[in-house]
Amino acid sequence: MRTRWRALFSVLAILLGITAVCPVSPLGAATPLAPCELFTKQDAEAILKESITEERVIEATLPAGLTCRYAYRKEGSVFEVKVRLATDESIAEEGIHDSAKDVFDRQVKARRAHEYASKTLREFEGLGEGSFWSGTSLWALRGDCLVIVTVHSLLKGSFKDMDEMRAAREDQDLGYSKEIMATVMERLE
Numbered sequence: 649m650r651t652r653w654r655a656l657f658s659v660l661a662i663l664l665g666i667t668a669v670c671p672v673s674p675l676g677a678a679t680p681l682a683p684c685e686l687f688t689k690q691d692a693e694a695i696l697k698e699s700i701t702e703e704r705v706i707e708a709t710l711p712a713g714l715t716c717r718y719a720y721r722k723e724g725s726v727f728e729v730k731v732r733l734a735t736d737e738s739i740a741e742e743g744i745h746d747s748a749k750d751v752f753d754r755q756v757k758a759r760r761a762h763e764y765a766s767k768t769l770r771e772f773e774g775l776g777e778g779s780f781w782s783g784t785s786l787w788a789l790r791g792d793c794l795v796i797v798t799v800h801s802l803l804k805g806s807f808k809d810m811d812e813m814r815a816a817r818e819d820q821d822l823g824y825s826k827e828i829m830a831t832v833m834e835r836l837e
Contacts, residue, residue, distance in 0.1 A: 683716035683733040686795075686832045692718040692729050695827050696801060708732050711751045711794060712742035722802045729799050729824070731832060736792040748794035755787060756780055770822075775829050776836075783818065786825035790836045797832070799824040 682705060689700050702719040713734030719726055736747040745751045759765040759782065768783030776795070779788035785798040799821040807813040 683714050683731045683795075683832075686733065686835045687716065687729075687731045687828055689718060691828070691831055695824060695831075696720070696727075696729065698722065698727070698802075708734070709742065711745060711748070712738040713794070714738075725802070727800055727802050729801075729828065730797070731828065732796040732798075734794045734796070739794070748789055748792055751794055752778060752787060752789040755782075772826075775826070776833050779829065781822055781825070784821075786822065786829050788829050788833060790833055793836055795829065795832050795836075797825045797828045799828070 684703065684705060689703050692698075692700050698720045700718045700720050702717070704717045704719075706715045706717060708715045711732075711734040713732055715730050715732040717728055717730045719728040721727075734748060734751065739745050739748055739751060745754065756769075756771070756778075759769045759780070765782070768781075770781040772779045772781070775786075776788035776790035779786060781787075785796050788795050788797075801817075801821055801824055803813070803817045803820055805816065807816060
């Protein structure tokens with residue numbers, strides 16, 4: 649009898665583990681996708697031209713969803729790419745916002761109204777149903793999915809001051825973020 653219970657609990661544990669990694673389904677897809685399937689380790693290596701040494705899936709909050717994190721070490725530091733996928737379902741379960749569109753619209757409105765955030769806000773067309781750069785992350789909405797891409801990449805070169813370096817880093821990270829987001833949006837279709 650104990651052997652049957654152990655077997656049953658083992659099967660349940662495996663099923664729960666699978667569900668935790670693949671809880672979302674983009675726009676009517678037959679099989680659920682996790683953010684690491686929307687943007688793979690191979691994709692990260694191709695765009696960044698670096699060997700990824702770490703891949704992790706992390707539960708995220710505000711907005712709720714899953715984040716796929718790829719990291720690599722270079723010149724004594726760690727650099728990373730994060731792709732967060734939040735769906736209407738995960739956001740509603742969190743109980744703070746109503747949907748992916750609700751989160752997206754509130755973020756844009758708040759950033760437009762804030763003195764500092766309005767200076768870093770850049771809105772784009774052509775990535776999903778709407779997208780914006782917050783100064784550190786690229787946000788895009790597609791159907792019931794909100795995708796947030798954050799890149800912290802190795803910046804090479806010399807700069808006359810910290811402001812020039814920050815601007816160069818932001819431009820580089822935005823460029824990578826756009827490439828990554830284009831890949832994710834294509835796979836969400």
